[in-house]
Amino acid sequence: MPSYVFQFGPILIRSEELIHGAWLTIWFASVSMVLGLAIGILGAVARSFGPRWLSSLVAAYVELIRNTPLLIQLYFVFFTLPFLGLKLSSSAAAILALSIHLGAYATEIMRAGIQSIPSGQIEAAKSLGLKPYKIIRHIVLLQALRAIYPALCGQFILQLLGTSIISAIAAEELTAIANNMVMQTFRSFEVYIVVAIIYFILVQAFSLLFQGFSRFFFRWKT
Amino acid sequence: MNLREFGLNEFGFLILSARWTILLSLIAFAGGGILGVVIASLRISASKPLRMIAAGYIRFFQSTPILIQLFMAYYGTAFIGLSPDPWTAAAITFSLNSAAFFGDIFRGSIEAIPNGQWEAAKALSLRFIPTLRLVIFPQALKLMLPPTVGFMVQIVKTTSVASLIGLTELARTATMINTVTFEPMLVFGTVALVYFALCWPLSLLARHLEKRLEVEGRGRAALA
Numbered sequence: 001m002p003s004y005v006f007q008f009g010p011i012l013i014r015s016e017e018l019i020h021g022a023w024l025t026i027w028f029a030s031v032s033m034v035l036g037l038a039i040g041i042l043g044a045v046a047r048s049f050g051p052r053w054l055s056s057l058v059a060a061y062v063e064l065i066r067n068t069p070l071l072i073q074l075y076f077v078f079f080t081l082p083f084l085g086l087k088l089s090s091s092a093a094a095i096l097a098l099s100i101h102l103g104a105y106a107t108e109i110m111r112a113g114i115q116s117i118p119s120g121q122i123e124a125a126k127s128l129g130l131k132p133y134k135i136i137r138h139i140v141l142l143q144a145l146r147a148i149y150p151a152l153c154g155q156f157i158l159q160l161l162g163t164s165i166i167s168a169i170a171a172e173e174l175t176a177i178a179n180n181m182v183m184q185t186f187r188s189f190e191v192y193i194v195v196a197i198i199y200f201i202l203v204q205a206f207s208l209l210f211q212g213f214s215r216f217f218f219r220w221k222t
Numbered sequence: 223m224n225l226r227e228f229g230l231n232e233f234g235f236l237i238l239s240a241r242w243t244i245l246l247s248l249i250a251f252a253g254g255g256i257l258g259v260v261i262a263s264l265r266i267s268a269s270k271p272l273r274m275i276a277a278g279y280i281r282f283f284q285s286t287p288i289l290i291q292l293f294m295a296y297y298g299t300a301f302i303g304l305s306p307d308p309w310t311a312a313a314i315t316f317s318l319n320s321a322a323f324f325g326d327i328f329r330g331s332i333e334a335i336p337n338g339q340w341e342a343a344k345a346l347s348l349r350f351i352p353t354l355r356l357v358i359f360p361q362a363l364k365l366m367l368p369p370t371v372g373f374m375v376q377i378v379k380t381t382s383v384a385s386l387i388g389l390t391e392l393a394r395t396a397t398m399i400n401t402v403t404f405e406p407m408l409v410f411g412t413v414a415l416v417y418f419a420l421c422w423p424l425s426l427l428a429r430h431l432e433k434r435l436e437v438e439g440r441g442r443a444a445l446a
Contacts, residue, residue: 004301004302004303006301063422063425064414064418066375066425067375067379067417067418067421067422067425068379068414068417068418068421069379069380069382069383069393069417070379070382071382071383071385071386071393072382072393072396072410072413072414072417073414075393075396075397075400075406075410076406076407076410076411076414079400079406079410080406080407080410083406083407161285161286161287161288162287163287164287164289164290165287165289165383167289168386175287175289175290178290178293179293182297188293188294188297188298188300188301189294189297189298189299189300189301191298192290192293192294192297192298193294193298195290196282196286196290196291196294199285199286199287199290200282200285200286203285203286204285
């Protein structure tokens with residue numbers, strides 16, 4: 001067996017490309033987290049307080065997305081929308097699919113949070129004459145968000161890792177750049193090890209950020 | 223253009239390719255389950271280095287994308303002279319990856335068993351392994367069942383990623399049929415329904431088990 005000499009040189013020379021890829025991954029993850037959370041909040045409110053037809057519709061969306069792979073959702077968005085006359089770039093299709101995907105999980109998580117709020121609080125707010133919008137915003141959502149924050153962060157981390165799949169429709173991010181680099185340098189092991197380490201660092205960084213955010217945001221006592 | 227239609231043949235071809243998705247899922251479940259027990263046992267063992275190795279293992283697999291792990295196994299093993307076929311690479315990657323998640327689930331369930339059970343077993347002079355096997359594991363089994371079934375759903379969905387190293391399962395069959403028929407809505411809609419048919423029953427079962435556990439827990443709390 002020929003002995004193998006590790007060569008990280010050809011990869012480290014291109015570290016700028018990798019850093020660029022890491023930024024793109026952060027961008028895809030962050031944008032889809034914001035959009036996904038927005039969908040999740042709206043979805044959970046509609047599911048919990050909306051009329052019956054809307055609640056069922058949201059439930060169907062959640063079940064459908066949670067029981068099919070992200071890759072298929074991505075293909076569906078990417079290949080189907082042009083047929084409907086909507087030409088999206090692969091990045092736009094990726095953001096759309098990622099947000100719809102995360103939105104379903106966020107809806108389910110937020111719904112659990114809303115359910116955890118004692119109904120007495122809502123009744124108390126009502127008897128104080130608060131408007132429904134204010135009750136939902138100040139009494140229900142803020143507390144629900146705090147209750148499910150760890151679960152939400154876990155889902156966000158999975159989302160960060162999930163963005164690697166969008167390389168399948170040629171959206172440019174860290175994994176796509178890594179694949180490109182493998183083709184040019186033929187140093188597959190070295191490239192993927194370095195990229196795995198970058199993802200690892202990103203996950204730890206996002207976890208720290210989420211912890212810091214919760215300390216800043218959820219300061220009130222229960 | 224001379225395109226094929228998405229007819230009964232293509233539909234049948236797509237449905238039949240589900241067997242490869244199921245097979246890969248079963249391999250990942252069995253391999254990951256067995257290795258997951260080992261990881262969980264290491265994770266709670268008395269030796270600190272062993273605990274740290276298991277924790278590092280779980281951390282690595284949970285903090286890197288499965289796609290990169292798969293590429294590493296498939297393309298990245300050439301440096302030790304290996305060139306695994308897609309099936310071998312996928313079977314190994316999915317087993318190792320599931321083991322990390324199962325290890326975490328099993329450890330959580332085992333640690334949820336009250337300390338008194340361990341002490342009682344010790345008082346009966348049971349050793350570590352018999353304590354686990356006879357006292358802790360049967361009780362932990364109930365707790366780990368709902369998340370284990372829930373994770374099976376994840377496994378089935380994640381196997382679609384194996385299509386990206388050329389393993390011909392559901393997702394890859396769908397892209398192949400889409401290339402020759404160019405009916406993306408029909409093809410990907412159908413394949414989504416096939417995945418849904420595989421995953422939904424498992425999701426419902428997981429939820430049912432979770433609810434039953436909750437009710438039992440409430441009953442026990444009421445008695446206590």
